[in-house]
Amino acid sequence: MRIDRFQMERTQCRYENEVEYNLSESGVLPITARELLDGEAAQSAFLDIPLKYAESNGSVLLRDHIATWYPGATRDNVLVSIGTSEANYSTFWGLLDPGGRAAIMIPNYLQTWGLARAYAGRADPYRLVEMEENGTRRWGLDVESLHRAVTARTRLILVTNPNNPTGGVLTEAEMAEIIRVARRVGAWIVSDEVYRGAEVGGATLTPTFWGRYDKVIVTSGVSKTFGMPGLRIGWVVAPPRTADHLWSYQDYTTLTPATLSDRLARLALEPARRERLIARARGILQRQLPQIERWIDTHADIFDYIRPRAGAIVLIKYRLPITSARLFERLRVEQSVLITPGAHFGVGKYIRVGYGYDMGKTLAGLARVDTLLAELQGKRQRPAVRAPGSARPRARRLLTVGA
Numbered sequence: 001m002r003i004d005r006f007q008m009e010r011t012q013c014r015y016e017n018e019v020e021y022n023l024s025e026s027g028v029l030p031i032t033a034r035e036l037l038d039g040e041a042a043q044s045a046f047l048d049i050p051l052k053y054a055e056s057n058g059s060v061l062l063r064d065h066i067a068t069w070y071p072g073a074t075r076d077n078v079l080v081s082i083g084t085s086e087a088n089y090s091t092f093w094g095l096l097d098p099g100g101r102a103a104i105m106i107p108n109y110l111q112t113w114g115l116a117r118a119y120a121g122r123a124d125p126y127r128l129v130e131m132e133e134n135g136t137r138r139w140g141l142d143v144e145s146l147h148r149a150v151t152a153r154t155r156l157i158l159v160t161n162p163n164n165p166t167g168g169v170l171t172e173a174e175m176a177e178i179i180r181v182a183r184r185v186g187a188w189i190v191s192d193e194v195y196r197g198a199e200v201g202g203a204t205l206t207p208t209f210w211g212r213y214d215k216v217i218v219t220s221g222v223s224k225t226f227g228m229p230g231l232r233i234g235w236v237v238a239p240p241r242t243a244d245h246l247w248s249y250q251d252y253t254t255l256t257p258a259t260l261s262d263r264l265a266r267l268a269l270e271p272a273r274r275e276r277l278i279a280r281a282r283g284i285l286q287r288q289l290p291q292i293e294r295w296i297d298t299h300a301d302i303f304d305y306i307r308p309r310a311g312a313i314v315l316i317k318y319r320l321p322i323t324s325a326r327l328f329e330r331l332r333v334e335q336s337v338l339i340t341p342g343a344h345f346g347v348g349k350y351i352r353v354g355y356g357y358d359m360g361k362t363l364a365g366l367a368r369v370d371t372l373l374a375e376l377q378g379k380r381q382r383p384a385v386r387a388p389g390s391a392r393p394r395a396r397r398l399l400t401v402g403a
């Protein structure tokens, strides 16, 4: 089986540890194991855990804790996976075959686009578009495109809510419409909710699709809101028979979660601690979003921007005669800064910048972005503001990035 190159992850994996300023993260600053293990007794108990295989669908306690985040779910609905990535992978592999079709929300994290093309042979796009309602701009569902994408052969509709890269959150009416369309053809709704909990400005928790329709599968994990991407813990929430079916697919991929990761995730997702971690993420967003917005304002002549509702990411439209793939490449090579280009999400002249990590470093990276933007606009180049101790950007060989 052939699979498309997952351009966004390929470039991120290749370059994120090479550049001086990595502005391509979409979660909040990671927490440490010490923060989860309160006190010496807990730390010492952790060190005594035998490194045996973990329960292959996740420990009972971890599945119990995950289930409490989804009204009406129990541990039998939960399958633990290696990140949301494997949760999506097992789901698409388990549900799709060459006869079926998959409607995929665009713009998006294009893992599911590639999986649909690999397992169903094609992916049918439907769109989130910029819209204005009661004087407020937001990213909303293009209902017509959903109707066009979903046919009698559609086996699943993929939703990413909150969305990456737009930070948009579906309204109740939009969720109801997606369910109505899915029900009409008997399709599954697969809802990637990995940014749930990371809402901006103390907004309410993004509603889950879970419990709204009998053919819903939610995928998620601890990488974004909970600041633990290195644990590689994700999950599927599905009707018990489906969770069981998808579990058997993981016999061919990873067998079990990592024992130590299962234990730490169990601590993190215990309901009271989970709420504290959500509050932590929201605190970071609340403090840091105004700072990156001040930077965006300094480019009002070329930038257009809709405030995200969730996620530590801003998606910025720019007016410059350069493709997003080329802008990404020039920033990486000439300024040693990694952003994510719109092309990697299925849109055009946009860049996505993460603001959930160290803000001093982020602003120093953005000063490097200023240097290139000034050059592209034919302005006199301002000297880049460098982080203390950082060297001049090194020029690197130009590579051509597809898309």
Ligand SMILES: Cc1ncc(COP(=O)(O)O)c(C=O)c1O
Pocket (backbone or CB within 6 Å): 026, 082, 083, 084, 085, 086, 109, 160, 164, 192, 194, 220, 221, 222, 223, 229, 233, 234
């Ligand atoms: C929408 C979405 N789903 C899944 C993932 C993968 O997450 P994980 O680290 O949990 O595998 C990402 C990562 O950026 C994402 O943005």
